[in-house]
Amino acid sequence: MAEVALRNIQKSFGGAKVIHGVDLEIRDGEFVVFVGPSGCGKSTLLRLIAGLEDITEGDLFIDGERVNDWAPAKRRIAMVFQSYALYPHMSVYDNMAFGLELAKASRSEIDARVREAARLLQIDDLLDRKPRQLSGGQRQRVAIGRAIVRDPKVFLFDEPLSNLDAALRVQTRIEIAKLHADTRATMIYVTHDQVEAMTLADRIVVLNKGRIEQVGTPLELYHRPANLFVAGFIGSPQMNFVPVEAVSAGSDHIEVRLPGGQTLPVPVHPEGTRTGEALTLGIRPDHLQVREDGPFRGRIELVEQLGENHLLYVAADGLRLTARETGDSRHRAGDVVSLAATGESCHLFRGSGEALPLTVPRGDRTTPPQSRTA
Amino acid sequence: MTDVTAPGLAGAATRPRGRASSLTRTRVRSAWAFIAPALVVLVLVAGWPLARTIWFSFTDADLNNLSDYTFIGFENYLANYDGEWLGLLTDPDWWRSVWNTLWFTLVSVSIETVLGIVVALILNAHFPGRGIMRAVILIPWAIPTVVSAKMWNWMLHDQFGVINDMLLRLGIIAAPITWTANPDTALWTVVMVDVWKTTPFMALLILAALQMLPQDIYEAAKVDGVHPMRVFFRVTLPLIKPALLVAVIFRALDALRVFDLIYVLTANSKDTMSMSVFARQQLVEFQEVGLGSAASTLIFLIIALLVAATLVAGRVRLGEETR
Amino acid sequence: MKVLTRIGFWLLVAAIALFSLFPFYYAVISSFRSGADLFTVAYVPESFDLSNYFAVFQRQPFGRNILNSIIVAGAVVAVSLALGITAAYAFGRIAFRGRSLLLMTILGVSMFPQVAVLSGMFELIRSLGLYNTLPGLILANLMLTLPFTTWVLTTFMREMPKEIEEAAFVDGATPWIVVRRVFLPLMAPAAVTTGLLAFIVSWNEFLFALTFTLTNERRTVPPAIALMTGSTAYELPWGTIMAASVIVTLPIIALVLVFQRKIVAGLTAGAVKG
Numbered sequence: 001m002a003e004v005a006l007r008n009i010q011k012s013f014g015g016a017k018v019i020h021g022v023d024l025e026i027r028d029g030e031f032v033v034f035v036g037p038s039g040c041g042k043s044t045l046l047r048l049i050a051g052l053e054d055i056t057e058g059d060l061f062i063d064g065e066r067v068n069d070w071a072p073a074k075r076r077i078a079m080v081f082q083s084y085a086l087y088p089h090m091s092v093y094d095n096m097a098f099g100l101e102l103a104k105a106s107r108s109e110i111d112a113r114v115r116e117a118a119r120l121l122q123i124d125d126l127l128d129r130k131p132r133q134l135s136g137g138q139r140q141r142v143a144i145g146r147a148i149v150r151d152p153k154v155f156l157f158d159e160p161l162s163n164l165d166a167a168l169r170v171q172t173r174i175e176i177a178k179l180h181a182d183t184r185a186t187m188i189y190v191t192h193d194q195v196e197a198m199t200l201a202d203r204i205v206v207l208n209k210g211r212i213e214q215v216g217t218p219l220e221l222y223h224r225p226a227n228l229f230v231a232g233f234i235g236s237p238q239m240n241f242v243p244v245e246a247v248s249a250g251s252d253h254i255e256v257r258l259p260g261g262q263t264l265p266v267p268v269h270p271e272g273t274r275t276g277e278a279l280t281l282g283i284r285p286d287h288l289q290v291r292e293d294g295p296f297r298g299r300i301e302l303v304e305q306l307g308e309n310h311l312l313y314v315a316a317d318g319l320r321l322t323a324r325e326t327g328d329s330r331h332r333a334g335d336v337v338s339l340a341a342t343g344e345s346c347h348l349f350r351g352s353g354e355a356l357p358l359t360v361p362r363g364d365r366t367t368p369p370q371s372r373t374a
Numbered sequence: 375m376t377d378v379t380a381p382g383l384a385g386a387a388t389r390p391r392g393r394a395s396s397l398t399r400t401r402v403r404s405a406w407a408f409i410a411p412a413l414v415v416l417v418l419v420a421g422w423p424l425a426r427t428i429w430f431s432f433t434d435a436d437l438n439n440l441s442d443y444t445f446i447g448f449e450n451y452l453a454n455y456d457g458e459w460l461g462l463l464t465d466p467d468w469w470r471s472v473w474n475t476l477w478f479t480l481v482s483v484s485i486e487t488v489l490g491i492v493v494a495l496i497l498n499a500h501f502p503g504r505g506i507m508r509a510v511i512l513i514p515w516a517i518p519t520v521v522s523a524k525m526w527n528w529m530l531h532d533q534f535g536v537i538n539d540m541l542l543r544l545g546i547i548a549a550p551i552t553w554t555a556n557p558d559t560a561l562w563t564v565v566m567v568d569v570w571k572t573t574p575f576m577a578l579l580i581l582a583a584l585q586m587l588p589q590d591i592y593e594a595a596k597v598d599g600v601h602p603m604r605v606f607f608r609v610t611l612p613l614i615k616p617a618l619l620v621a622v623i624f625r626a627l628d629a630l631r632v633f634d635l636i637y638v639l640t641a642n643s644k645d646t647m648s649m650s651v652f653a654r655q656q657l658v659e660f661q662e663v664g665l666g667s668a669a670s671t672l673i674f675l676i677i678a679l680l681v682a683a684t685l686v687a688g689r690v691r692l693g694e695e696t697r
Numbered sequence: 698m699k700v701l702t703r704i705g706f707w708l709l710v711a712a713i714a715l716f717s718l719f720p721f722y723y724a725v726i727s728s729f730r731s732g733a734d735l736f737t738v739a740y741v742p743e744s745f746d747l748s749n750y751f752a753v754f755q756r757q758p759f760g761r762n763i764l765n766s767i768i769v770a771g772a773v774v775a776v777s778l779a780l781g782i783t784a785a786y787a788f789g790r791i792a793f794r795g796r797s798l799l800l801m802t803i804l805g806v807s808m809f810p811q812v813a814v815l816s817g818m819f820e821l822i823r824s825l826g827l828y829n830t831l832p833g834l835i836l837a838n839l840m841l842t843l844p845f846t847t848w849v850l851t852t853f854m855r856e857m858p859k860e861i862e863e864a865a866f867v868d869g870a871t872p873w874i875v876v877r878r879v880f881l882p883l884m885a886p887a888a889v890t891t892g893l894l895a896f897i898v899s900w901n902e903f904l905f906a907l908t909f910t911l912t913n914e915r916r917t918v919p920p921a922i923a924l925m926t927g928s929t930a931y932e933l934p935w936g937t938i939m940a941a942s943v944i945v946t947l948p949i950i951a952l953v954l955v956f957q958r959k960i961v962a963g964l965t966a967g968a969v970k971g
């Protein structure tokens with residue numbers, strides 16, 4: 001159990017800089033998920049923490065000690081790889097025992113720890129098998145078991161579920177959550193799947209192009225995205241973005257003009273927004289409703305029926321908007337509809353991409369995010 | 375060098391500004407420990423002897439007493455005594471062997487390439503017994519060169535040989551031919567035995583390239599009704615060209631240093647003598663280490679130039695793969 | 698037309714098979730004939746006379762020659778693989794300064810003409826006191842096998858998954874343990890292939906064996922066969938030579954047939970991919 005601290009961590013490959021100064025404090029026992037699009041540097045960051053890559057600049061602390069120059073094994077971390085990385089020529093037992101054996105643990109201690117981990121993961125009857133005789137899910141358990149027996153300070157997971165099929169992924173996800181609840185170990189988990197991030201994390205770190213975009217609890221990120229990138233990345237389907245213009249600014253709201261000409265008051269702190277400034281209005285699909293007098297009028301291009309809800313793709317005022325409503329849709333492609341949203345459910349972003357702070361707290365009255373990819 | 379650093383375990387080649395982590399440092403240090411034994415052996419059995427050979431080529435060393443020699447400069451290559459030019463570069467036998475080697479390389483590799491393509495195309499077709507055929511063509515390749523040369527010597531025997539017997543019975547020739555002794559047929563005979571022995575190697579390399587080709591383009595061509603010959607010249611050949619080129623270069627380098635086959639098949643006959651046979655004859659039989667080494671050095675230079683040209687041409691590709 | 702194509706195809710297959718097999722077939726029949734029989738041509742086996750096979754071992758130390766070849770080839774394979782695998786790990790998986798240049802040099806050495814080192818090697822072997830000994834031949838043959846085993850094993854090593862190595866480092870392994878405990882077992886099939894190719898190269902090697910040995914007892918099989926003489930200088934003992942040829946070729950053919958796929962994989966790894 002340990003806290004992990006990253007201070008201005010930078011990483012270059014040759015001339016190309018891939019991590020641009022990351023600062024992050026991970027608390028003891030916390031489950032932190034690194035998420036971001038591919039190439040954002042999340043795996044590199046994990047590998048820097050593991051010691052599999054050199055840190056070009058900055059300091060990495062595990063349990064208060066600067067470990068930049070420490071070999072992976074000395075850092076007392078354990079890593080679960082995307083491809084499981086089991087030793088193909090060793091039995092399940094030997095796979096789990098290898099690290100302890102190298103650490104010169106006694107036979108009896110190795111045996112006790114391997115069997116305990118196997119029991120915990122319900123793979124006790126597989127101990128004599130070779131990895132090729134196991135299913136994907138079983139291999140993943142062995143990989144996790146190999147991490148557990150080492151009794152690490154920090155568990156590192158590198159997209160551990162991406163090679164599993166959908167059903168198994170959900171099941172294993174739940175088991176990892178349980179493992180964290182049971183062990184209360186510090187865990188760092190890399191994924192590109194926001195559902196995994198939302199369901200597993202105590203805190204999510206959103207990365208983009210080697211920089212941290214935002215750090216926060218899953219609901220913080222969903223309800224109070226710090227910028228356009230996070231707003232667009234978290235939540236599925238993606239948030240709608242509408243170019244608007246500031247008409248007037250009050251002390252606790254900004255009035256904006258929509259592309260159709262109507263105005264909408266949005267409860268955010270203006271923070272010096274000038275009249276006439278171009279802003280981006282963000283509306284989650286769940287907050288767009290079909291309404292007779294809605295300001296966004298357009299033709300439905302496509303209706304996706306998902307059972308518990310449905311998605312409408314509407315072309316309005318040169319924009320393509322997505323709306324989600326519960327139940328079955330009364331509409332069909334080709335219908336002309338109007339969509340409306342309340343100012344209280346909207347987000348406003350400045351030209352730099354930064355979000356204007358909300359004046360009304362969010363999160364208590366909106367529904368948690370749903371996703372089709374679950 | 376086009377040394378692309380692997381994105382995974384980056385090495386000291388890129389020399390990050392921060393100090394290398396313990397893992398990278400240990401790995402790079404161990405890299406040198408791991409290659410050191412192989413390097414030491416290679417320097418001992420390749421680098422050092424090569425350097426000594428080149429050195430000997432500037433001396434008048436004799437095989438019986440290798441420690442007693444004097445430096446004579448380029449005299450083994452070219453020297454002028456009283457207006458008369460002497461040395462290797464004026465030796466008609468040397469030039470004969472160079473010519474023989476080049477002719478042998480060009481003709482045998484050409485024939486092997488064409489036949490290799492034919493055999494590979496056949497083995498690439500689906501027919502019963504394909505696996506057996508693939509094993510069958512490996513047999514000539516696996517037979518030691520000395521043994522195959524002896525087998526052919528016997529088959530080509532002027533009086534009791536089966537080849538003459540066959541050709542006489544078929545009425546193709548009127549009198550037995552002394553295949554390996556007749557200057558008109560000797561080098562062709564060597565080429566034929568080499569073709570027999572090394573076409574399988576070519577065929578297997580080409581077959582490997584053929585099997586990597588995507589099948590759908592052939593199905594598309596079939597659907598479009600393109601004539602198979604046209605498909606071969608317009609689709610197959612361009613696609614296997616890189617692999618074919620590598621195979622041809624490997625074979626050519628092999629052919630340029632040919633020794634066993636010619637030595638056993640035709641002994642030290644001048645009609646077929648290759649550069650390697652010439653050099654060994656000077657060195658061992660005539661005990662002229664200086665002259666033999668000069669010939670060896672020239673052979674090395676010729677082949678080294680070709681290798682260098684090949685490597686430069688193929689460097690980008692190799693560099694990419696050195697990840 | 699279609700039938701004609703099929704007939705043509707099978708004729709071609711038959712021709713290739715005949716051309717490939719006939720010399721060995723003819724050597725086998727000839728080896729079972731002796732004396733005056735040999736001076737008539739036979740296309741089908743008509744006698745089964747083993748006297749040539751006895752003669753090979755009686756007239757000269759052919760058993761000893763075979764043993765020499767096995768010792769030399771075996772030692773060459775063992776040394777080449779041991780040095781090749783460790784070097785291949787460094788070349789295939791560690792990015793260090795000068796790696797590409799070294800690898801190119803090694804590839805270059807594998808294309809060396811043997812004769813280019815002949816006089817230097819002769820001097821080396823003499824000065825080490827290894828002239829006319831098996832260790833001398835082993836040392837010389839390493840020049841032929843070590844570069845290409847290193848090269849082929851490096852291409853195999855590159856294909857090993859990176860994450861397995863990393864998992865081992867996380868488990869606390871040193872590079873040496875990674876090679877010995879993780880890659881050595883995983884590389885076993887590749888090592889078999891490469892070792893087989895090295896064995897064949899050494900088994901067939903002629904120039905060094907001819908030049909660096911003096912007495913019949915120290916010769917390996919190729920020079921022994923090449924230098925076989927009969928009772929007179931003009932009359933070569935063809936029956937005996939054919940018997941010897943069959944004896945040394947059979948095990949190689951057996952190896953090739955058994956490991957056919959592996960050999961093809963090794964050849965293409967060394968050539969096409971290189």
